[in-house]
Amino acid sequence: MFELSQPLERETIRINSVNRSVEILDQRALPHCVAVLSLQNEEQACEAIRSMAVRGAPLIGITGAAAMALACSKDSSNKALNEAAERVKSARPTAVNLAWAVDKVLQALLSLPASQREAAAWDSAESILEQERRMSLKIGKYALGIIEALYRKLGRPVRLLTHCNAGALATVGPGTATAGFYAAHQKGIPIEVYADETRPRLQGAMTAWELCSCGVPVSLIADNAGGHLMREGLIDAVFVGADRIAANGDTANKIGTYLKALSAADNNIPFYVAAPVSTFDASLKDGSGIPIEERSGDEIRRVYGADENGLPASVFITSRSQKVMNPGFDVTPSRLITAFVTDQGVFAANELEEIWKDGKDAEQ
Numbered sequence: 001m002f003e004l005s006q007p008l009e010r011e012t013i014r015i016n017s018v019n020r021s022v023e024i025l026d027q028r029a030l031p032h033c034v035a036v037l038s039l040q041n042e043e044q045a046c047e048a049i050r051s052m053a054v055r056g057a058p059l060i061g062i063t064g065a066a067a068m069a070l071a072c073s074k075d076s077s078n079k080a081l082n083e084a085a086e087r088v089k090s091a092r093p094t095a096v097n098l099a100w101a102v103d104k105v106l107q108a109l110l111s112l113p114a115s116q117r118e119a120a121a122w123d124s125a126e127s128i129l130e131q132e133r134r135m136s137l138k139i140g141k142y143a144l145g146i147i148e149a150l151y152r153k154l155g156r157p158v159r160l161l162t163h164c165n166a167g168a169l170a171t172v173g174p175g176t177a178t179a180g181f182y183a184a185h186q187k188g189i190p191i192e193v194y195a196d197e198t199r200p201r202l203q204g205a206m207t208a209w210e211l212c213s214c215g216v217p218v219s220l221i222a223d224n225a226g227g228h229l230m231r232e233g234l235i236d237a238v239f240v241g242a243d244r245i246a247a248n249g250d251t252a253n254k255i256g257t258y259l260k261a262l263s264a265a266d267n268n269i270p271f272y273v274a275a276p277v278s279t280f281d282a283s284l285k286d287g288s289g290i291p292i293e294e295r296s297g298d299e300i301r302r303v304y305g306a307d308e309n310g311l312p313a314s315v316f317i318t319s320r321s322q323k324v325m326n327p328g329f330d331v332t333p334s335r336l337i338t339a340f341v342t343d344q345g346v347f348a349a350n351e352l353e354e355i356w357k358d359g360k361d362a363e364q
């Protein structure tokens with residue numbers, strides 16, 4: 001069993017620019033089975049993103065950058081790099097981090113002579129990994145301020161709800177939505193986390209697993225229980241991640257996030273979106289333009305887990321021909337979001353232009 005002694009850091013992906021290798025933690029069978037996959041080429045990296053062997057907006061961005069390095073090692077011509085960029089960006093459409101990272105690497109390479117491109121591609125991928133790790137840690141610092149203020153006000157453990165996995169498993173640091181949870185726990189501020197299981201891929205079970213492995217008190221709940229807990233006064237704040245945030249603050253995140261935001265608003269509970277600047281998309285004025293990924297219907301028809309021997313297994317919970325719909329994300333309007341906790345500070349929706357006035361890559 002893979003034991004987490006501390007938030008995963010650089011364990012979800014390893015990029016080695018010396019031996020030109022990429023290894024990922026295969027998340028498809030977590031927490032039952034832990035496997036590390038070596039990605040040998042761009043195609044394998046794209047499949048890892050499509051199949052959600054790697055998942056989480058920042059992490060798929062980093063994996064996209066690694067895919068570009070693998071592609072460049074094979075063929076560093078303009079044509080090959082541009083074609084690879086389009087293939088990688090199409091692996092999953094909603095998280096803007098993927099396109100941001102791929103385009104960042106592509107633009108860096110096209111400005112160089114072919115002889116310098118391979119080394120630069122691997123350096124760029126490693127640099128993006130390190131940048132996302134620093135962003136995750138900074139988000140934790142700002143989120144800690146919010147949680148600590150709640151603790152001082154309440155004088156008891158702070159009860160926090162989160163949806164999906166915007167944790168260490170979705171980044172290369174202590175996560176985005178969970179970054180403040182880890183920071184508060186490490187500072188000795190008592191918290192109790194409630195993690196939505198998050199049908200259909202049940203990423204929330206991974207949130208519970210990673211938090212529990214680090215000693216953070218966490219309860220896994222059915223998605224439909226979140227509103228009830230809020231109405232019963234059992235939740236003090238909600239922290240979620242994001243896949244793409246439009247200029248007005250409309251936020252795409254895992255399906256079900258919008259329902260949690262509605263419940264929070266109806267019960268006057270603060271609702272925070274935690275995300276690095278790589279998740280903001282200023283080119284979209286609002287959330288209507290955010291592409292929503294439609295995933296395989298089998299994710300609804302089947303449940304994936306482990307058999308009595310701990311080996312990956314799945315069972316059908318519907319007829320094999322059951323018609324289903326499986327949108328992977330929804331959009332929460334900014335009016336339902338209390339504030340955005342970023343690596344550059346905490347911003348209300350009407351302050352977001354502060355984030356990119358110096359350019360999205362304010363941190364070099």
Ligand SMILES: CSC[C@H]1O[C@H](OP(=O)(O)O)[C@H](O)[C@@H]1O
Pocket residue numbers: 055056057058163164165166167170171175176177203240241242243253254255328
């Ligand atoms: C910091 S992870 C952000 C975001 O990504 C997840 O989506 P998926 O598991 O499909 O890759 C989820 O929406 C998280 O909130």
